[in-house]
Amino acid sequence: MGITFRLFAVGASSGGRTAITKFLSEIPGTINAAFVVAVHGAFDTPSFFAGVLGQKTELGVVEASQGLSIEPGMVYIAKPNHHLFVHEGKILLSKGPRENLFRPSIDVLFRSAAVAYGNRCVGILLTGRLNDGTTGLEAIKKCGGRAIVQNPKTAEYSDMPGFARETVDIDYVVDLEDLAEVIQNIMHEDLPLAKEISSKLIKENCIATKIESQIATEEILGHQVPISCSTCGGPLWKMEDSKIDRYRCHVGHAFTQEALLKSQNEALEEALWVSLRTLEEKRMLLKRISNDYSDRGSKSLARSYSDKIDEVSKHIGKLRTVLQLKD
DSSP, X not given: OOTTOEEEEEEEOTTHHHHHHHHHTTSOTTOSEEEEEEEOOOTTSOOOHHHHHHTTOXXXXXXXXXXXXXXXXXEEEOOTTOEEEEETTEEEEEOOOOBTTBSSOHHHHHHHHHHHHGGGEEXXXXXXXXXXXXXXXXXXXXXXXXXXXXXXXXSSSOHHHHHHHHHSOOSEEEOGGGHHHHHXXXXXXXXXXXXXXXXXXXXXXXHHHOOSXXXXXXXXXXXXXXXXXXXXXXXXXXXXXXXXXXXXXXXXXXXXXXXXXHHHHHHHHHHHXXXXXXXXXXXXXXXXXXXXXXXXXXXXXXXXXXXXXXXXHHHHHHXXXXXXXXX
């Protein structure tokens, strides 16, 4: 690989496949660099992106698989529903807990790349919603690497690059059509000064690469807060080594504040739907019981159940209002 080798870690969400295809199609196959790519997508659908991208670029393109060696001139695409890590020059995969609601998570990829490659790592964050990738870019900068974001003003979806630009010391804010040129210019620059990798960053990277509980490690990285993980219900710790407000549970789920709020909203909506279904089933049973008593001539008992039906119907009406449903 030589002393000039770079690892470019690329993250994108909505609109990302088009953006990645655009700039990688302009990169020569002889570049002394590799690209590791995480793109958000549906977890239960097969990915054809590696095959499609391979027809558009001189670079070699493969879907990531466990233990692959990272080589110059190659692009490694994260598998659906798998986190992608780099470690000691190899590709690792995991079905560990989601970070920022996603697997693969951009933060997971960027953090591992930062720890593994230090000042040889360059993070590229492209179009997408929410803010996955910002914490990872922060990690890359802490380890001496470079950070690039797509210009939020010209990105198809500005949330991810825009949040990163506001939060992290970004080296390059680039329109998509200029990104390939910036990458090739970086290849001719001297490496940034090497930095010592912090023990806290290494510990957090270890959490993401292991599925087992990491309660002791969480206590080192942050302090427990009175909020529950919206995914597993366990306690959350607020991480203390970052300008970005973010949380992690001991199982390994991790969230920025915005991702946690979105996850809570989804959990709340699901709970409301379960409550609505349960109440409607209860009303149905009460009606059957009331009708049975009425058929037997027990009018007073039938009326008592009718009162309960009215009460349940009021609760159903309130839930339907919250869920914005019409009868």
